Amino acid sequence: MVRKVYFNHDGGVDDLISLFLLLKMDDVQLVGVGVVDADCYIEPAVSASRKIIQRWGSEQDKANLAVAWSDSRAVHQFPKQWRLQAFTMDSLSILNEYKPLTVKEAPLKAHLDLVEILHKQEEPIDLLFTGPLTDLARALDHDPSIESKIKELYWMGGTFLDKGNVEEPEHDGTAEWNAYWDPAAVKRVWDSQIKINLVALESTNKVPLTLEVRDAWAAERRYEGVDFLGNSYANVPPLRHFVTNSTYFLWDVLTTCYFHKPELASSDVVYSDVIVDGPSAGRTILKEGGRPVNLVHDVDRDAFFAYMTGLAKK
Ligand code: AGV
Ligand code: CA
Secondary structure: OOEEEEEEEOOOHHHHHHHHHHHHOOOEEEEEEEEOOOOOOHHHHHHHHHHHHHHHOOHHHHHHOEEEEOOOOOOOOOOHHHHOHHHHHHHOHHHOOOOOOOOEEOOOOHHHHHHHHHHHOOOOEEEEEOOOOHHHHHHHHHOHHHHHHEEEEEEEOOOOOOOOOOOOOOOOOOOOHHHHHOHHHHHHHHOOOOEEEEEOHHHHOOOEOOHHHHHHHHHOOOOHHHHHHHHHHOOOOOOOOOOOOOOOEOHHHHHHHHHHOHHHEEEEEEEEEEOOOOOOOOOEEEOOOOEEEEEEEEEOHHHHHHHHHHHHHO
């Protein structure tokens, strides 16, 4: 059975690698792509997305997919050093080898593109979000009837740990960045009936980029897709001595692989809420009687890396 999925991402290294891997997965049909101006600059992120579809999409993907720009805006903006990584991704030779670029941009803004594509579906489809939830929240506000067209949401975001990954003035450090970028959007999605799979820091903390992973990709760079992994992750710092604010994890790639292969990870339903403002803005908390979400809290690290590297070889 082919699973249909709409993918909304924010142009980071692991967002773009997620797009690449989605195109490689058996029995997955990508029905739409939206890009939000969060952990990226949107122009190179849209451009890199179109180039990835052009290079690795099927004939059907290339003919039917168009990449939608979001006009959603930050409540709390990402650091510029991280956002600049989209320019390097868009400049990689492997994405610029073949011209002309024929994969189109979508005519509608990303949240309206999502609404339109959901309405075209006969059966409910899955959503994969690897950046902030703003476009989904706006789509729900625009047309709440789309809920019946959504099977499940897979979202990289949030954490119930004491320590998140936001290190910013005025914040207490308890939030995860995708939630912090637009906390009210998380609340809007929590207020819906959508079934949520949350790939939070509990599991993504277990898949840092390490030198060992880098070397394993280098040893297999004869595979075009593995060389693409190595070059892409050359943009970002690995874990060496201890975790810093810039240490890179495979956050979104784990989320994307969990969507396709949930047996890589373990999960439990928890009841939760989100703090919308103040020093803990964007913090997700456990709460009795709160909103149920399926929290992915653990992962088989070796199986995950073997699986994602295997996909890149196809
Ligand atoms: O919080 C994780 C999210 C993921 O969607 N992003 C990166 C992933 O795409 C934000 C982020 C947190 N720490 C970062 C991030 C870092 N050190 N570099 C770049 N982005
Ligand atoms: Ca992301």
